[in-house]
Amino acid sequence: MADTHKVRFEPVGMEIEADEDETVLDAAFRQGVMLIHGCKEGQCSACKSFLLDGDLQMGRYSTFALPDFERDEGYVLLCRSHIYSDTEIELVNYDEDMIRSGLPVVTVQTEVDSLVELTHDISLLRLRLPAESQSTLRFHPGQYVDITVPGTDEHRSFSMANHSAAEGHLEFIIKRYPGGRFSSLLEDGLAVGDPLRVTGPYGTFTLRVASDRRLVFIGGGAGMAPILSLLRQMAESGNEREAVYYYGARTEGDLIQLAELAHLAEQLPSFRFVPCLSGRRPRDWAGETGLVTDVLERQEDDLADCDVYLCGPPPMIDAALSLLAGMGVPEEQIFFDKFTITAAAGD
Structure with a gap:
């Protein structure tokens, strides 16, 4: 049986326990401490921190994420x-409110409730949660889970589009990739009633409720899922913050969830949805054209x-990110879940 040691995180002054056979990040997840993270596989650097004291050893990782x-x-x-003594670590990137509001990561068994094709390459997957799992698996709107690929030990990460497990289901908007390890199953490999194992919640793409600043959402494709979760949360809570959502698609046929977004705009009087078409558009299209970042730059002065x-x-x-830096947006006011290209392309 592996020995257990204490990890102290500075400058927040929090402590957890970690077994030698689990990573520090997994130990934090297990105890409901939500540290800033991304790929969870040593590829992205989001969880980079500084070792102040202790015996710590690392497994394989990309030198792109952590140069020598x-x-x-x-x-x-x-x-x-992995730690082999009591250890002290200084967090480089952290959000203290998020750390202290973390939820324990759990694994639950779900089953496919419905599967709907939204566009030629995007599907809406709904998983039913057993009654006992609705209180076991909790998540903040904007977070994601790992779904295990049936018959393997592999997983793929997807953000929830709904805003609470108490609804009795998990809802995902997923882009289908040709030959995708999981997403290809959405065409002919999954059926209603099939079991799927999910682990979570992960991610820090959550609404900072202490802020009253104007909200600017920027997305495209299946990236609508966590933003839709946040908007549903705002409507549910009666949030009156001013908000705008710039959504990029290639053609009008690639626009999704338009009816619900219109309904959300009715519930949120200070919310505005701005669809942007970068490819072929109908002659009667009166909306914005060009890449979503180009539209953002045209419409936003400050x-x-x-x-x-x-x-x-x-x-x-x-x-x-490059555009926002040039527009003077402070890094601490920009939120996103950083997935590696390999993970995104392998869905």
């Missing part, structure tokens, strides 16, 4: 780190006092 010179200086990736939420394909996120 940073490791030599004492930086570590928590998703690859985002420095806004909270900005991004979710979409990696190239869109990279372009938006």
Whole structure:
């Protein structure tokens, strides 16, 4: 049986216990401490921290996420780190409110409740939660879970589009990729009633309720899921913050959930939805055209006092981050879940 040691996180002054055979990040998840993270596989650097004291060893990781010179200086990736003594770690990227409002990561068995084709390459998957799991699995709107690929030990990460497990189900908007390990099953490999194992919640793409800044959502494709979750949360709670959602699609046929977004706009008087078409558009299209980042730049003069939420394909996120930096938006007011390109393309 593996020994257990204490991990103290500074500057927040929190402590957890970690077994030698689990990573520090997994130990934190198990105890409901939601540290900043991304891919959970040593590929993205979101969980990079600094080792202050203790015996810590890391498994394999990408030097893109942690260059050798940073490791030599004492930086570590928590998703690859195992400890063999009481350890003290300084968090580099953290949100104290999120850390303290974390929920324990659990694994539950679900079953396919429905599967609907929204566009030629995007599906709506709804999983039914057994009654006992509705209180076991809890999540904050905007978070995601890992769904195990049937018959394997592999998993794929997807954000919930609904805002509470108490609804009795989990809802996902998933882009189908040709040959995708999981997403290809949405065409001919899954049927109503099939079991699926999910583990979560993960992610820090959550509404910062203490902020009263204007909200700017930017997304595209299946990246609508967590933003829809946040908007549903706002409607449910009667949130009156001003908000705008710039959503990018190639054609009018690629636009999804338009009826619900119109309904949300009725429930949220300060909310505005701005669809943007970058490809072929009908002659009677009166909306915005061009890449969603181009539309954002045209329409927004000053985002420095806004909270900005991004979710979409990696190239869109990279372009938006560059644009937002040039527009003077502070990093601490930009929120997104950073998935690796490999993970995104392998859905």
